[in-house]
Amino acid sequence: MTITQLKYVLAVAEHKNFTLAAEKCFVTQPTLSMQIQKIEEELSIQIFDRSKKPIQLTDIGQKIVNQAKNIVNEADRIQDIVEQQKGFIGGEFKLGIIPTIMPTLLPMFLKNFIKKYPKIRLIIEELNTAEIVSKLNNGHLDAAIAATPLQEEKIKESPLYYEPFVAYIPEDHQHFSKKEIEVADLNLDEILLLQDGHCFRDGILNLCKNSNSNEINHFTIESGSFETLIKLADEGLGTTLLPYLHTLDLKETDKVKLRHFKEPKPAREISLIYPKNELKIQIIEALRTTIAGVIKGAIVFQNVEIISPVAKK
Structure with a gap:
């Protein structure tokens, strides 16, 4: 059997369809089917x-797929070792970024990164945390930037910075007169939230788990953007929480409605995450160094309490 044949097996296992798997592998469906059949004949078993x-793995097929992932990863590592030895930092690199980080962090480091490392072809996807974890585990991403800790067995986390939560309080709200607020001031029933699937939403829910709320009559308006939540708050429909970097670009008339928390400030941990096999680690380290260089001037908070982004059951 060959590495290419094992990659075909992994593609079918992922997509559960020979035609789609062939498209993803850039071969014809008969070619892919024939190569997989050769493996099955060689091993005298049925993988699928x-x-x-849709097509399902057999019991023995599942075991073969698990081992095939290890073999393909180790094969990729050979080229990676050679590139590290030569000091080469280049090639294709697939990076995922969660939506609540992408618009603020990406403009801060991208220009510097591509200027310093012109041989890297950076492919960036905006994905939610669940999609990122799945793609990292399946080898479809090399690394990602997300809120942590995620406690994923096969993923390594390298913290980049800690970003405080900031409250957006409209002028007619009872807490507008306060210079700083406390977590106890939050009422989950009136906080406008991002849509389900955003880890920042889960962080807010975890932050407010012991605050005032009425879970039976909980009223929420959920949106995919902070801009919409701000506008809804200005209409008197509630308050919202924002990540600190997002507040830097607000209009001055909106900044007067921001209220920081008393120390220790609740914050989210933002990390560069990647598979523990550390493929393309030279590019990962270049990315980490570049981001660290531009972010240290923007994030100066030290006394913070990390709020988990993992949704509580």
Whole structure:
């Protein structure tokens, strides 16, 4: 069997369809099917149960797929070792970034990074945390920037900075007169939240788990953007929480409505995350160094309390 054949097996296992797997591997469907059949004949077993729709792995097929992932990763590592030895920092690098980080952090470091490392072809995707974890585990991302800790067994986390939560309080709200607020001041029933699937939303829910709330009559307006939440708050529909970097670009008339928390300030931990096999570690380290160089001037908070982004069951 060959590495290419194992990659075909992994593609079918992921997409559960021979035609789609062939498209992703840039080969014809008959070619892919024939190569997988050769492996099955060589091993005298069936990797896939073709009678089911979608196609399913057999019990032995699942074990083979698990081992194939290790073999393909180790094969990729050989080229990675050679590039590290030569001091080469280049090639394709797939990076995922969660939506609540992308618009603020990316403009801060991207220009510096591509100027310093012109041989790297950076492919960036905006993805939620669940999508990032899945793609990292399946080898479809090299690294990602997300809120942590995630406590994923196969993923390594390298913290970049700690970003405080900041409250946005409209002028007619009872807490507008306060210079600073406390977590106890929050009422979950009136906080405008991002849509389900955003880890920043889960961080707010975790932050407010012991605050005043009425879970039975909980009223929420959920949106995909902070801009919408701010406008809704200005209409008197509640308050909201924002990540600190997002507040830097607000209009001056909106900044007067911001209220920081008393220390220790609740904050989210932002990390560069990547598979523990550390493939392309030279590019990962270049990315980490570049971001650290531009972010240290923008984030100066030290006394913070990290709020988990993992949704509580």
